[in-house]
Each structure stands twice: as C-alpha cells, then as structure tokens.
Amino acid sequence: MDKTVHVTATARGLFAGRVVPQMSKFIIEGGRTLRGEVSVSGAKNAVLPIMAASVMADSPCVLHNVPDLTDTKIMAEILKGLGVRVDRIGPDGSSLYIDPRTLNRHVVDELLMRQVRSSVFLMGPLLGKVGKVQVSYPGGCDIGQRPIDLHIKGLKSLGATFTEEHGQIIAERDRWEGVDIHLDIPSVGATENIMMGAALAKGVTVIRNAAKEPEIVDLQGFLNSMGARIRGAGTDVIRVEGVTNLYGCEYTIMPDRIEVGTFMVAAVITSGAIWIENALPEHVQAVTAKLREVGAEITEKDRGLYVKGTGRPKPTDVKTLPYPGFPTDMQPQMMALLSIAEGTSVITETIFDSRFKQAEELGRMGAKIRTEGRTAIIKGVPRLSGAMVEATDLRSGASLVLAGLSADGVTTVNGIHNLDRGYERLEAKLASLGASIKRVLGDEPVHARLRVTGMN
Ligand code: EPZ
16 A cells, blocks of 8 residues: 655645655664653644544533643644634643534545544544544554444444445434444444444444453543443443433543553653653553563552563563453554563564564664564564664554664664654653754655555
C-alpha cells in the first residue's frame, strides 16, 4: 500500500488546514542513569474515540488531560472540517472545548483520514447522530494488516448500508436498532465504534467477545457522562441501552498506560529509578509482572509507580495478547530491553502480523535479534552501541529511544514525527530525568518524503 505523501520543506506544522508532521530527529547521548519523577499525560488511545464521540452531543463538551500530540491535532482538524468548533483551553492548554452544535458535514477529509487511522471512529458517531458518513480507508500497513471489516459488520447489523466508490466508504442508515453482536475477535476499535453507534440506537445492543482494554472503560465513562446508558465495559459483554439524545459534559481522560510502560522500561534499561506519577498501576500489571521477572523492583501506589532497575536484565519470554495480557503497544520497548538481557528471550506477537520493524534498527546498534514470522529470538548482548536509526512507527520509535538511552555513544533517531503522534513532550520528560536527548529540527531534504503510517 502506498503510504507516502510529498510535502515541501516549508510545509511545517499546520498547513492549509492540514497537520503536517515536523521532520526532525533525536540525538541521544546514551549511558546516563535516569532518576527522578515524571508525570504521565492523558491516553492517546482513549482521547481519540472520545473526541469522535463528542460530535453526538447536543451541547458543548470539555475534555481535560488531553495530550498535545499530532494525532489529537489531526483529530481536532477532522472535527473542524465537519463544522465542529474545537479550541484548546485552560491555563496550560490541556483541556479541549468541543462544540458540536455547528456540525454540518458528514464527509471526513480524505487527506486527514489517511494521516490518522482513528478517523474511522467517526463512523459510529456520525451514523448515530446524522444517519450518514463518508470516510476513506485509513492508512496503516506499518504493523501489518489492519482491516475494519468488524467495524463495518457491527454497524451494518445496527442498520447501516455501506457502499464503496473510488476508495471512499459511504454509509447511510434508515433503521438504527439495537442488536446482539458477537465479535469474531475482540477488536478495540470495532468495540468502540459499535458502542458509540449503539448509544443513539433504538433499543438494546449487546456486544459479545468485546475488547476489555481500559480505554473502552474510559469511553463508556465519557458516553455515560453524556447521558448514554452503557454497562459492562472492561468485561467481554457490553450492554448499550440506546437513548434519543446525548448532551455535553466535562470529562477527564485516563492516564496513558503505554506511556507509563515506556517510562517503566526507561528506568530498567538505564539501571535508574523513576517515580511515575499520574499512572494507574492496575492498567500496567502485565508489564509490571514482566519487568519484575527481569529483575526490576517495582512499588505500586494509588496513582503512581516507583520503578528501579537493578543492573543487566534477566531474559524472559513475552507473548502479546489482548488486555489484560501483555500489550502489543509495549512489545517493541520490551524488545529493546531484552536485547541487553543476560541470555536469550523469545517474543511472540499475536495481535499484529508485522510489528518487528524495530528489530533491524536495534540490530544496527549491536542487538542480536532473529525474527521468524511472529516470533523474535533475542540473544542478549552486554551493551548496545549508538548508531543512526529510523523510527518507522510510534512504538518502534519508542523502542529505539530507549535503546539509545542505554547505549554507549551517540544514537540518532530519525523519523520522530512518528513519536510525536503518541508521546507528549517526550524529550523534555526524559531530559528532566537526566537523559541527554535533544531534538534537531529542519534538516530534512526539500522534498521530504513523509511516511503516513496511520499508526494510532
Ligand atoms: C487499537 O488499535 C490501538 N489504537 C492500537 O494502538 C493497539 O495496538 C491496538 O488497539 C491493540 O491493542 C487505538 O486505540 C487508536 P484492534 P485497533 O482492532 O483498534 C484485527 C498504538 O501504538 N482486526 O484491536 O486498530 C487487526 O488486524 C496503537 O498506540 C480485524 O481483523 O486494534 C488486529 O490484528 C497501534 N478486523 C486485531 O484485530 C477489524 O475490523 C486487533 O486490532 C479490526 C481489527
């Protein structure tokens, strides 16, 4: 699939209503022990569906703890393109005011759609609210096939008719009625899309084999604050009793559990000690268990975690699974850690079919990793060494930054617009813990070839 668009070097930040990722790189001087306190931002994977859901309200919503990411900026532009008013507010700009009363379109901008995969989340809300929606197929080949057949199947069973014209998906509904849906696999996005669509359907929808991720619980919390009647999120059966209208509300987004996990690995890989604030330990139990296995000392408190590395990690095996299993979004970071373990580890990726892009890049830093399909065999080496590497997607980028923090010498991580999609002020947070990391801007060729990975 062709996932590239061409922009000129002058096209930076917001360009003609489009969010163009900034081309820049990180220069990391490795070998520093990270120590101190860091606070985690709001969860990208919670806020994106919640922003989409807000179009269903009859009055304005205010969201708090909204991370400032490329993906949230793009989602805001998509909403604005539909006629919705979106403004950053609050003393530190971390809240979002969304007024959907001026919603007057149902066609999602194609270029923006290709940049942010979660624009598919507009399908359920727009079908529920205005009865029609037009989107294009989202990008997103970089971690393997990412079909949306389960989203479509679910929305069809609620009463939508789908047609496809020139790569555009056009959906309309006449009836919009609750139904019993059994998902073939517990897809996070499909569960969310169906929940949102069903919130305004007539009667009761039951979603079986639903995904159980904490972001789904957060979406339920938001929808119920808008007047929806949903229960069961966090279990594999979700029951949605449709209501006739939803109203605006104020809601605080949950902490980003993948950012939490990334800082946990940062502590262990640098043999450091970090207090991670605004984190919910119950959301990262699978990561905590694995890091304890490799030798980390971890203390949990109410809304935080203390993580201490104790030298070279022990090897372990990791298998990614739907929540509460080990999250696929932490697999690349774990691979970076295990590449310096005292022995051989095996990682099995069961969620996505091509999520080992970081293995080759880690190899440039001296890691010994062999991949065979969905399995990676990692023979730990005592130390990694700095190199020039490429972040091909969000979490592989995180993996390379972590590797760079622990490596001897200087690591240059290119392609960090991929990291900006999902980590807020990553370099500032790492620097506050003692890392030597700086962002270098504006040194890309005039016709930069932007990878639009649709990685959210
Ligand atoms: C969400 O993606 C996250 N994105 C991903 O986060 C995360 O990796 C993933 O869940 C799994 O936890 C957001 O929440 C915005 P899925 P999603 O539908 O919803 C297959 C990150 O790094 N499938 O649960 O797209 C699919 O191919 C990102 O932050 C179908 O076959 O994930 C995959 O193999 C990346 N048909 C599996 O299900 C469908 O219609 C799980 O995907 C939908 C999915």
